[in-house]
Amino acid sequence: MQDNDYRRLIAQLQEVINDTVKTIDDFEARGMNGELQAEYEQLHAILQKATADQRRYQHALLESVRNQNREGEQGRTDPEI
Numbered sequence: 001m002q003d004n005d006y007r008r009l010i011a012q013l014q015e016v017i018n019d020t021v022k023t024i025d026d027f028e029a030r031g032m033n034g035e036l037q038a039e040y041e042q043l044h045a046i047l048q049k050a051t052a053d054q055r056r057y058q059h060a061l062l063e064s065v066r067n068q069n070r071e072g073e074q075g076r077t078d079p080e081i
Contacts, residue, residue, distance in 0.1 A: 006061035013054040020047045 024043050027033045033040040 001060070001064075003061060003064055006057050006064065009057050010054055010061065013050050013057070016050045017047065017054065020050065 020043055024040070024047065027036070027040055027043065
């Protein structure tokens, strides 16, 4: 996967996270978390998964950038490195 792919996925997951948090807040403000407990729990499951996936892609992006930096340093002949 390319760095831009990671960044796109991270941004899309952030949108899911933001929308889910807003929906959870709306549920709580209207007292629906008691009436629709199963749906409320599903929202929390979606939030948890999106957050975990986003974290995983962030780590993968960081690792990709580190690897690119290492490869770039190995090809340099600058004696100050």
